Amino acid sequence: MLDRNYIRENPDEVRAALEQKGVADVDFDRILELDEEWRDLKARGDDLRHERNEVSSKIGELKQEGKHDEADEAIERSQELKDEIEEVEERAAELEATLEEEMLRLPQIPAEEVPVGDSEDDNRERRREGFEDLRELPEEVTPHYELGEELDIIDEARAAKTSGSGFYFLKGEGAQLEYALLQFMLELHREQGYIDLFPPVPVNSKSMEGTGQFPKFVDDAYRLGGSNDEPYDDDDLWLCPTAEVPVTNMYRDDILLKEDLPLKHQAYTPNFRREAGEHGTETRGIVRVHQFNKVEMVNFVEPENSYEAFERLVDEAEEVLRRLDLPYRILEMCTADLGFTQAKKYDIEVWAPGDDMEDGPEEGGRWLEVSSVSNFEDFQARRAGLRYRPERHESAEYLHTLNGSGLALPRVMVAILEYYQNDDGTVTVPEPLRPYMGGTEVIEGHEPVGESALGAGEKE
Structure with missing residues (x-):
């Protein structure tokens, strides 16, 4: 299996390997799209968790200050964030499994000194x-x-x-x-x-x-x-x-x-x-x-x-x-x-x-x-x-x-x-x-x- 960072940073080398090794049953563009979507979801999940931590930390303060309406709103928002995080993580896990399966179809990159040939x-x-x-x-x-x-x-x-x-x-x-x-x-x-x-x-x-x-x-x-x-x-x-x-x-x-x-x-x-x-x-x-x-x-x-x-x-x-x-x-x-x-x-x-x-x-x-x-x-x-x-x-x-x-x-x-x-x-x-x-x-x-x-x- 190729390193995921490698395929992100060297897509042309991967495309060349697919062509040189005659691997025609791989949609490499889809793999890159899946990886990009997965990374966006991971980033989105991190942002949501950060926001939820901030909201959760304020709930106690609001209650102590007697701001019960605002505390209730914060609790509601925290639950919304929890549900959204679960949705993001579920979709990210689905993408991860699909991406791993597709990555198994990518061939090894030939060493630099290997002669290029057609047959x-x-x-x-x-x-x-x-x-x-x-x-x-x-x-x-x-x-x-x-x-x-x-x-x-x-x-x-x-x-x-x-x-x-x-x-x-x-x-x-x-x-x-x-x-x-x-x-x-x-x-x-x-x-x-x-x-x-x-x-x-x-x-x-x-x-x-x-x-x-x-x-x-x-x-x-x-x-x-x-x-x-x-x-x-x-x-x-x-x-x-x-x-x-x-x-x-x-x-x-x-x-x-x-x-x-x-x-x-x-x-x-x-x-x-x-x-x-x-x-x-x-x-x-x-x-x-x-x-x-x-x-x-x-x-x-x-x-x-x-x-x-x-x-x-x-x-x-x-x-x-x-x-x-x-x-x-x-x-x-x-x-x-x-x-x-x-x-x-x-x-x-x-x-x-x-x-x-x-x-x-x-x-x-x-x-x-x-x-x-x-x-x-x-x-x-x-x-x-x-x-x-x-x-x-x-x-x-x-x-x-x-x-x-x-x-x-x-x-x-x-x-x-x-x-x-x-x-x-x-x-x-x-x-x-x-x-x-x-x-x-x-x-x-x-x-x-x-x-x-x-x-x-x-x-x-």
Whole structure:
């Protein structure tokens, strides 16, 4: 949420942010009008209270002086003022609630250095890593969705029976690889100073508002026990779209101390998103799915240190890919692709060579986003009431929040299955993962089960 004083004093900057981020469903002029009316009412209320105090103080004097008629008039006037104050306060409270609701729809202001752009085509590639010494790949790399089926380690068809499209089973070495990646990432981030959390997966509406998922992205969420169109109540819960939500809101309405910062948490959660599986170009495989595992890193820092923390967080996330020896690149998001809540964001994209894509590197293949590292400055802190006290005797101030995936697992698995693929259709397990897979060095797969796995003429 933006500071209300900021929008009053910098309306042009807010209008620019609305345009640059493509937010067209906000009537900013109405917000300014509501705020002006609210301020007028607050001033009117102050004047009325001041007048009532003066009138009330005279009632006793008038009675003592025997001026009973004037005292009665003063009493009547005091009651009139009381009624008018109540009307003003009631209207001001209504305006305050409406204004707060409308303010939730205003996006974060991009940092000054963020490139202005009209679409994702205007994002800037900062650098590429890992292409100097690529491993030798098969002449034709089999896409992960075909390879996963051949090795019988990914089963989308049976998941469609149990849960619908956009879900999948991992089986045998596929499941082992997923567990290995989780353990590897968590242990790595512990080395980087992160404190583990295992948060609840369901989150309430207030938490979704605190990190900026609501109200803008309510249609992307999975609601427990009700329709997304129904009004929120105290009991409604939503499946976690990212661990950012419970971890950030863990300290909602708390005041941390300067010595607590920087506070770095990591958390693994399964994540659920409706939008993730709706893109027609990704109907096969596990690139865009409705449920996926992810390790999330969340930082709470002092404002003056947030951009230093941002660069450190990028490095901490890409260390996963460095140790796995997977080629990747860093993209700086332009204003149009920045996101509703972010002041600055870098995407980390891993290279997967299984498909020839027009936007892939010279070697073929495609880029898959595995982490978005974001600085929210005080945007989330204002929404969630996240504050810290610079000194114990000083007033509390809003802190800054940052987060980044470390990393999203399905796309890392896609990259491993395609980049570490061998000529015989097996997959070499990256060395850092082998201790978590019982020493397994090569994924060889296994024979599928059931009549559906039999070839023509083999069924009874």
